[in-house]
Amino acid sequence: DAGVTQSPTHLIKTRGQHVTLRCSPISGHKSVSWYQQVLGQGPQFIFQYYEKEERGRGNFPDRFSARQFPNYSSELNVNALLLGDSALYLCASSVGTGELFFGEGSRLTVL
């Protein structure tokens, strides 16, 4: 069975641009979460969706938005990119409490 897949794997943007990151959860998983991981730190919670509804939001500015589609895939959008948005963006799917299945991530570099 396929795991969580994310695209693109790497991307480079310039300040002020917009980026869309995509995630496909494990088949049967209805919950998708997004995390930002800066080098040397732990993942930081951005959003969580369950059955296409936002169920949680972390302490991120409104430039960050997300949605979940009827097939449970999800996308994360970031507008007006800043240098500080450079990070690994991780998507995770889950069925139970505490156990997240992470994708390999999308590494974003903002120049």
Next chain:
Amino acid sequence: GQSLEQPSEVTAVEGAIVQINCTYQTSGFYGLSWYQQHDGGAPTFLSYNALDGLEETGRFSSFLSRSDSYGYLLLQELQMKDSASYFCAVSVTGGYNKLIFGAGTRLAVHP
């Protein structure tokens, strides 16, 4: 606020036992998880404790004391492949499966 503390680095030799401690301060606590992340890879789930006590999974064990807001991950019979970063994470309210991660403990296993 919510915070987790774990040592930044631990060094051990092959075959040894190492314990990585995690203390947390949080509200709406559901449970404590542990994740392993190799350089350049995605975090992978190791264990989850919702109740006090010890959970054992092969060479890895995890412990939780809710009254002390404390947990640990015990790694036995260390192997070189165990060299990685280990994150404790608390499941909290505010999301169906919202995790707050610690900054991680970098484990180096030497021959």
